[in-house]
Amino acid sequence: MTTTDGARGAVLFDFGGVLTTSVVAAFAEVSRELGGEPGLLLRMLSKDPESSALLVDHEEGRIGEREFEDGLARRLRAHGVTAGGRPGLVGRLQARLRPDPDMVALVAKVRAGGHRVGLLSNSLGDDCYAGFDLPAMFDAVTVSGEIGVRKPSRRAYAIACERLGVAPGETVMVDDLEQNITAAARLGIAGVVHRDAATTARELEALLGPSGRL
Structure with a gap:
């Protein structure tokens, strides 16, 4: 287009x-690795208000990588998915880009x-x-x-x-x-x-x- x-x-x-x-493909791979369905992370970041706010705060420089990851891990747990350990979520995504x-x-x-x-x-x-x-x-x-x-x-x-x-x-x-x-x-x-x-x-x-x- x-x-x-x-x-x-x-x-x-x-x-x-x-x-x-593809960033979309990277998010899908990490979502599957966490035991969720492929669209889990992107759906949370766009539809879950707390996850979306974390992303905005991180992308606009108000919180760092670790604070973003810790917050998103809490939201994942609220959705029944455990995301712990290192590398964190961002490192896992970057490894696929x-x-x-x-x-x-x-x-x-x-x-x-x-x-x-x-x-x-x-x-x-x-x-x-x-x-x-x-x-x-x-x-x-x-x-x-x-x-x-x-x-x-x-x-x-x-x-x-x-x-x-x-x-x-x-x-x-x-x-x-x-x-x-x-x-x-x-x-x-x-x-x-x-x-x-x-x-x-x-x-x-x-x-x-x-x-x-x-």
Whole structure:
């Protein structure tokens, strides 16, 4: 899925599920490992008010990884699932997220083509970007835990554009969650819902115009 209303000159990339393998699949694997059904963790984080509040507080930097994990473990126990020991839940999730070399290469291609590239990511864990040299990959890096606001807040997109030195109307957002693309569109940011590197590259070419050949 692509949203567009004209050629753009800059791209914001999400991290988990875009530069890495699927976050949804990682949550499903950990849910099964805990003895629950595959959708357990994601359902709790979106539907259980206490779990959702823990995630927001963690992604916006008000609580650290351990406090988030301890709180979520309590909510899991309330749902009849035991989650203890180390590595904790975040470590288990991160162990299942592997870099997508095709997407890492795509970021480099977009940048080499003369377009500004930035990262806009909702952080999960105290060291979720280990193994990625983000300052070398991007012209600007915006992480929710550092700015105190997360996607899909309009302020998160606005800050990312400000740091990248571009207007929202000049920018494309690549994200694996459609709701984040919908939110970005409210500021005039065009969007690509990421599914795989080849499709995202084709959709970016259309959005970046004649100079966007990838």
